[in-house]
Amino acid sequence: MVRHSKQRDAIFDNLCSRYDHPTAEDIYFSLKPTMPALSLATVYRNLSQLEGDGKIIRIESAGTARYDGNINLHYHLSCINCGGVFDIFMDNDCGLCKKASEIFDGKITGHSVLFTGYCSACNKQVG
């Protein structure tokens, strides 16, 4: 039996209101001022649960996991320079799953794409 909790709501709302693909800690520190009693464990617990429920997405970027409140299909770019993660929306998935299904002897249920390179700002500076 799943119960409602203020903490889970706050975590979900915080994640959905931002587009920087925060880590668990990012969310924790972002909520701490308005929820001083919040525990980091609660953030981890709820992010895992929300991910399990398919309400948020977990992005596996080197080392630390990042989260995304946008569950519509889209891709990400991890900036080599600043470490930020940015959205890349493609009008379609390039038939990636379909193509893969044709050649792979198993069942494909989803996919994620992580580009590497330089974000807009870093590309102008460093290139």
Added chain:
Amino acid sequence: MVRHSKQRDAIFDNLCSRYDHPTAEDIYFSLKPTMPALSLATVYRNLSQLEGDGKIIRIESAGTARYDGNINLHYHLSCINCGGVFDIFMDNDCGLCKKASEIFDGKITGHSVLFTGYCSACNKQVG
């Protein structure tokens, strides 16, 4: 100045001779019988170095990093059931980078694709 080492050779050879995308620990335990003095730190050290040299690829799958001795462009599927990682070779990259470059205001230098689903064996059993 980079020096030759028996350990690095063994690690590289071990990785290139297998197709199960092992973790650092997998490689460590695989080599331990024939190299009893091998240290896990040496495995981590050399995997990082080989990756930096572009001789092997690091796959970011949930939690633990896995490695791949095949540096030709190809994708992977992580099996939901058995946790194994399998190769998916596509004749081309579906123009993924080209498409992304067109719509992304930055510079894209590479990409990785991780499919999720069921591998051949698990699909037959569990579906």
Added chain:
DNA sequence: TTCGCTAACGATAATTGTTATCATTATTAT
């Protein structure tokens, strides 16, 4: 509305994967 059950919490210990440190070993230029 109160009561009781227990999911979820907060605090923190434990675990896991990985990196850093450091004394020792071994590779390689001279």
Added chain:
DNA sequence: ATAATAATGATAACAATTATCGTTAGCGAA
């Protein structure tokens, strides 16, 4: 052969995450 130092093995340190456990609070039934 020798000297310089890259790489090693052992292990401490670290960072991210999960587990534990006593307490709190959401919520269905009385």
